[in-house]
Amino acid sequence: MLDVAGGDHDSGPPTTGSSVLLRVAIRIRAASTLKVTALAFVVGLAFGALLIILTTPALLRSWGGLFSHPGGTIALNAKSIWGDYELLFCGGVFDPRAVWAAIQHSNNANWTTALSPLSSTLTFATPLILAGLGLAVGFRTNLFDIGGQGQLIGGALGAVYVGFTVHAPAPVLVLLEVLAGIAGGLLVAAIPALLKAFSGAHEVITTMMMNYAMLNLLVYLVSVSPFQRPGQQQGESKSIVPAGQLPKLFGSISSSLQVNAGFLIALVAVGAVAWFLNRSTLGFELQMVGANPDAAKTAGVSSRRVIIIALCIAGALVGLAGMAQVSGVDPPYVSPAYGGTIGFDAIVVALLGRNRPLGVLFAALLFGALDAGGHFMQVNSPTNIDYSLALVIQAVIVFCVATPALMVALFRLRASATTQAGLASGGWAK
Amino acid sequence: MPPMKLELRGITKRFGSLVANRDVNLTIEPGEIHCLLGENGAGKSTLMNVLFGMVSMNEGEILVNDERVVIKDPKDAVANGIGMVHQHFMLVPVFTVAENVVLGAEPVRPWPFLDRIGAAREIREVSRRYGLDVDPDAVVENLPIGMQQRVEILKALDRDVEVLILDEPTAVLTPQEAEALFGIMRSLTAQGKSIVFITHKLKEVLAIADRITVMRLGEVVATTTPAETTESALAALMVGRSVNLVVDKAPARPRDVVLAVDDVYVEDDRGLTSVRGLSLSVHAGEILAIAGVQGNGQTELVEALTGLRSVASGSISIRGRNVANRSVRSVLHAGVGHIPEDRQRNGLVLTMSIDDNLVLDLQHDPRFSRFGMRNLKAIHENGARRLEEFDIRAANSAVLVSTLSGGNQQKVVVARELSRDLHLLICSQPTRGLDVGSIEYVHREIVRNRDAGVAVLVISSELDEVTALADRIAVMFGGRLMGIVPPSTSRDQLGLMMAGSDHELVAAGAAP
Known part of the structure; x- marks a missing residue:
């Protein structure tokens, strides 16, 4: 959304507002995404290190002795921080010792340990990839769809309903669930799409409101028939029958390895969305409307049609994420807690991936790895580091990567909207 | 502040690998009108942005009265007596003239209350001194463009600038308004102020300049005076080769009517009627040019013709097929080519x-x-x-x-x-902001299409372009057609029509 939207209306460098901050932001935005993300990751780790020190009493106390034995203080802190980050890495990417053990003594238990980081990273990443792709399609059309959560719930409700009502062979049932998931997400997105196209209602407001509507619908549905699981007070839906659950990729090794066919669906979706955006006329029209709606209109593109299509595609992909999450990852039913914050994290993933399909894939994998590593770290850390540390690192990365784009976009918008009026008054002030 | 001599020495400005200014020397003597002439991208604007502190230079120095000064931002420029009127005005539309002029340097007596009466008095005094007739209590958005420009100039004068940079000031003015501006410029220089006048229009340069500096590809290629040069010599200096300012075309051989507009009314974004009962027709093989100062309904008319804006009443047909209130795509499919007014906004x-x-x-x-x-x-x-x-x-x-x-x-x-495959070509301001070489090229393409049997409608606020291209000229004012006249019509007469005088009245000599 941000780096494709709008145009550079001035040929010169944007000196408007010429604050140091903006200049830094412009420079960051001009640099390569990979470099910036890597640097942002380092900044995130540094910030995280600071938090580890501040939240660990023993480390905090050690700074009192900085002047009497500086070496010892630094070593203690470094060791502790290194230890936590080692856990983060081992839990999110791979644990060399576990892999080595599995190679030496090849058995299911060892392989389960060795594959577990990969499995949980991909499991966390799968819905983020699918939902991130969907939102990215909207952003590329300059539609700020923040209704990921509602569309996710819509997709999951559709998939679950098919999953516990239909009796069919596994492949057919899964296919029906996929279609139901797509339909669920699409329907939820279609309401804001039609409102935007025909009445001009802003999609930010309507999609956000749909989130609340869908959450409440979910809470209601799981407590009544036909969704409610008999005998459940908490409000849970019936489970998708085993045949309707997406097969686990490492199911033959251990059922605790959650990574499932949903990840493969996500990979296919990455390719499909990339094809759609780069090769199809419709994708081209979407991007025209996103980058310059006036030029699109002048070229005879119906923005109404494009808005409806783009939001529906977004909803369909997010709905697919909802389906993959509920029928691929335990538990195979929905409850009011379903989805966590996937719908919102996907916004950030799309932003971090600069709305490009491959970018979304890598951003989702990075987030998945931090999620997985964070959980692993929390369980295994000797200093009781909380899982939230991973969230902090995620947040810092997003701040570093996304805010420059946001700032530049905002300043550009203002500069072109007021035709450098800000500059003029600045100039004339004595 | 006493009259001031301004000197730019060895200014070099690079954007990455691109050299926008290379070792530029320029001296502005007290009391002169110095024209800065050059193609787009020749580096005029960059040079002025350096001078006004909006861009920092890589090398070179700026001297005021032979003393070196440092200009880091527009504030420094103003403090050193340098003012600039941008092409796009920087006024607050809902403020009065007085409020706009004092904005950023408000007289607050007693603090923190704005001294409106004092501000208005101050402005009356400044406008009287320089012969700039502006009502300080008028609200800016109600003023015509020419007046708004005076407010911009007043803003600079109120801050005691000695050197005033005017960036393409006549682009938005009628010939009469431009004449008035030239009068103001002369009265300013008579009082010792100097003016840097940036323009594309060669006629104006010769009419007003004391000295002329021509830039090409970031370098100064010549400094001359109107007495020593001619229009074609200046054009040749700008592009580095001799150019043909007159469009070379055979007489038109008009055939069937392609576009027929009948009694069309169109409303603008605010719901105000901006095209009022306009009728015209364009034949295959002819160029009909609509002249007029911008904002007299031309934009809305073109939008209605291309399907971008709905038509309130009246009919538009292309080759006998009604296209009023049809989608843009269906209009384009009817064989219409549309070169929009603002290429960056609508064309690309x-x-x-x-x-x-x-x-x-x-x-x-x-x-x-x-x-x-x-x-x-x-x-x-x-x-x-x-x-x-x-x-x-x-x-x-x-x-x-x-x-x-x-x-x-x-x-x-x-x-x-x-x-x-075109039947109708609609060109809105087809050469706006282009250099002489590109203008020539675009004009040739338009004529080539006319000769191939396309009906061409050109909308332009450049009189030179209109008279050079048109087989017939229609003049628009206030959403109405003031008349359709042959291209041989004098500039004065066209100017009067553009200012709202009816064709017959003008022809009869009854207009003011």
Whole structure:
């Protein structure tokens, strides 16, 4: 959304507002995404290190002795921080010792340990990839769809309903669930799409409101028939029958390895969305409307049609994420807690991936790895580091990567909207 | 402040590998009107932005009365007696003239209350001194463009500037308003102020300048005076070769009516009627040019013709088929080429490649897509061919269109619109902001299409362009047609019509 939207209306460098901050932001935005993300990751780790020190009493106390034995203080802190980050890495990417053990003594238990980081990273990443792709399609059309959560719930409700009502062979049932998931997400997105196209209602407001509507619908549905699981007070839906659950990729090794066919669906979706955006006329029209709606209109593109299509595609992909999450990852039913914050994290993933399909894939994998590593770290850390540390690192990365784009976009918008009026008054002030 | 001599010495400004100014020397003597002339991209604006502190230079120095000064931002520039009136005015529309003038340096007596009466008095005094007739209590948005420009000039004068930079000040003015501006400029220089006047228009340069500096490709190529030079000599200096300012065309051989507009009314965005009962027709093989100062309904008329804006009443037909209130796509399919007024806003997607921009409204053409799938190979081949054919200066057709100069961007739009089978070509301000070389090129293409039997409608606020291109001239004012006259009509008469005098009245000599 941000780096494709709008145009550079001035040929010169944007000196408007010429604050140091903006200049830094412009420079960051001009640099390569990979470099910036890597640097942002380092900044995130540094910030995280600071938090580890501040939240660990023993480390905090050690700074009192900085002047009497500086070496010892630094070593203690470094060791502790290194230890936590080692856990983060081992839990999110791979644990060399576990892999080595599995190679030496090849058995299911060892392989389960060795594959577990990969499995949980991909499991966390799968819905983020699918939902991130969907939102990215909207952003590329300059539609700020923040209704990921509602569309996710819509997709999951559709998939679950098919999953516990239909009796069919596994492949057919899964296919029906996929279609139901797509339909669920699409329907939820279609309401804001039609409102935007025909009445001009802003999609930010309507999609956000749909989130609340869908959450409440979910809470209601799981407590009544036909969704409610008999005998459940908490409000849970019936489970998708085993045949309707997406097969686990490492199911033959251990059922605790959650990574499932949903990840493969996500990979296919990455390719499909990339094809759609780069090769199809419709994708081209979407991007025209996103980058310059006036030029699109002048070229005879119906923005109404494009808005409806783009939001529906977004909803369909997010709905697919909802389906993959509920029928691929335990538990195979929905409850009011379903989805966590996937719908919102996907916004950030799309932003971090600069709305490009491959970018979304890598951003989702990075987030998945931090999620997985964070959980692993929390369980295994000797200093009781909380899982939230991973969230902090995620947040810092997003701040570093996304805010420059946001700032530049905002300043550009203002500069072109007021035709450098800000500059003029600045100039004339004595 | 006493009269001031301003000198730029050895100014070099680089943007990355691009050298926008190379070792530029320029001296502004007290009390002179110094014209800065050059093609787009010649470095005039960059030089002035350096002088006004909006861009920092890589090398060189600025001297005021032979003393070196440092100008880091516009504030420094104003403090050193340098003022600038931008092409796009920087006024607050809902403020009064007085409020706009004092904005940023408000007289607060007693603090923190704005001394409105004092401000108005101050402005009356300044406007009287320089012969700038402006009512300090008028609200800016109600003022005509020429008046708004005076407010900008007042803003600078109120801050005691000695050197005033005017960036393309006549682009938005009627000939009469431009004359009035020249009067003001002369009265300013008579009182010792000096003026840097940036323009494209050679006639104005010769009419007003004391000295002329011509820039090309970032360097000063000549400094001369009106007495020593001619229009064609200046044009040759600007482009580095002799150019033909007159469009070379045979008499038109008009055939059937292609576009027929009958009693059309169109409303603008605010719901105000901006085109009032306009009727005209354009024949195959002729160029009808609509002259008029911008904002007299031309934009809305073109939007209505192309399907971008609905028509309140009246009919528009192309080759006998009604197209009023039809979709843009169906109008384009009726064989209409549209070169929009603002190429960056309506004609191009700057963040896309030249290739893509060349097929913006042709993407469903079977040449470029099949079964909803874009034929990237054909699109790229088309881009490469057009690049060659239309002499678009770019490394290759895959580069972003935003990296091109204005003239080359316009060529992309023209190339695209001419790559269909056309019956009607609508060109809005087809050469706005272009250099002489590109103007010549675009004009030739328009005439070539006319000769091939296309009906051409040109909308332009440049009188030179209108008289050079048109086979018939229609003048618009206040949403109405003031009359249709032959291209031999005098500039004075056209100017009067553009200011709202009826054709018959003008012809009868009854107009003021």
